[in-house]
Amino acid sequence: MKFGWIMAALLAAAPAGAQDAAYWTAMRTVDARMATIAYRLTTANAALCRDLQPATGVQLHAIDQYDTASQPAARVAFGFARPVQVEVVAPDSPAARAGLTPDDALVAIDGHPVPPPASDKAGTSRTRDAAQAMIAAAPADQPLVLTVEHGGARRTVTVPASPGCRSQFEVLLGPGLKASSDGRVVQVGVRFFELFDDQAIAAIVAHELSHTILRHRARLEAAGVKWGLAAQFGRNARLFRRTEEDADRLSVHLLRNAGYDPQAAVRFWREQGGKIDGGLFRSPTHPSSQARADAIAAEVATLPPVGQPDAAPAVLATRDQPLR
Numbered sequence: 128m129k130f131g132w133i134m135a136a137l138l139a140a141a142p143a144g145a146q147d148a149a150y151w152t153a154m155r156t157v158d159a160r161m162a163t164i165a166y167r168l169t170t171a172n173a174a175l176c177r178d179l180q181p182a183t184g185v186q187l188h189a190i191d192q193y194d195t196a197s198q199p200a201a202r203v204a205f206g207f208a209r210p211v212q213v214e215v216v217a218p219d220s221p222a223a224r225a226g227l228t229p230d231d232a233l234v235a236i237d238g239h240p241v242p243p244p245a246s247d248k249a250g251t252s253r254t255r256d257a258a259q260a261m262i263a264a265a266p267a268d269q270p271l272v273l274t275v276e277h278g279g280a281r282r283t284v285t286v287p288a289s290p291g292c293r294s295q296f297e298v299l300l301g302p303g304l305k306a307s308s309d310g311r312v313v314q315v316g317v318r319f320f321e322l323f324d325d326q327a328i329a330a331i332v333a334h335e336l337s338h339t340i341l342r343h344r345a346r347l348e349a350a351g352v353k354w355g356l357a358a359q360f361g362r363n364a365r366l367f368r369r370t371e372e373d374a375d376r377l378s379v380h381l382l383r384n385a386g387y388d389p390q391a392a393v394r395f396w397r398e399q400g401g402k403i404d405g406g407l408f409r410s411p412t413h414p415s416s417q418a419r420a421d422a423i424a425a426e427v428a429t430l431p432p433v434g435q436p437d438a439a440p441a442v443l444a445t446r447d448q449p450l451r
């Protein structure tokens with residue numbers, strides 16, 4: 128927690144366009160926290176997910192994510208011997224054990240060259256996303272062979288098979304306390320990492336990953352719901368709210384399977400939920416934070432004692448049911 132407040136001060140002290148190397152080092156620490164939480168949640172819950180991918184513990188980044196004009200220190204801080212590099216490696220992950228390290232420059236994935244940036248335009252995540260999509264498309268139950276360069280030396284690293292739920296994870300810059308899942312990528316605002324510890328962040332990521340596992344985006348679209356202002360009323364609001372309640376319910380099991388304390392989610396909503404700003408957490412589409420805390424506590428009460436395996440969560444069966 129203490130570190131969180133140091134981060135908050137650091138990020139607040141960096142005006143837009145003037146971030147120095149220390150800022151980007153701090154961002155790398157935030158991305159490492161996200162990668163570690165994502166790795167733990169996706170691998171520990173692979174049995175609950177239909178769509179799997181190699182979950183290596185690596186988070187990539189690409190040079191063209193960083194704008195030459197407004198973020199010059201990022202390119203200097205990270206070096207970028209090649210357009211796509213390893214940004215962080217989750218501790219104790221297969222990638223870490225296989226010897227991958229931050230700033231390894233990515234040459235090829237399973238023998239296929241990593242595509243270079245499609246254009247000179249900076250400020251896009253397309254190059255990184257293309258490399259991560261190559262990894263996501265590789266067989267989850269097979270080792271992943273990565274060709275990397277570091278300090279001019281090339282080596283081949285075989286990452287043992289490590290199936291995990293298929294999703295990308297991303298920390299969003301900016302002041303908003305926002306988190307989302309569109310079924311492909313889970314995004315969590317950097318402010319959460321400044322304010323809350325890893326147990327609380329894991330609760331937020333588990334909630335968003337639950338939306339993905341329960342196919343909420345696709346099911347809401349199939350039900351013809353409207354996003355935006357119309358989401359606040361009538362049937363739209365009712366269906367959004369139901370997906371929120373189901374995601375909260377499944378998140379309890381994801382946390383428990385990954386070795387996080389599900390009570391942290393209860394505490395988070397009781398102590399912090401009411402203070403969180405932003406439309407996502409205070410709208411007719413979301414239950415009140417006290418109602419969420421109560422519902423999560425009720426689901427936690429159904430868990431077997433610690434040490435005994437959890438049964439398949441009942442809410443998983445909803446993923447094939449139409450929302451109506």
Ligand SMILES: [Zn+2]
Pocket residue numbers: 334335338370371374
């Ligand atoms: Zn949600």
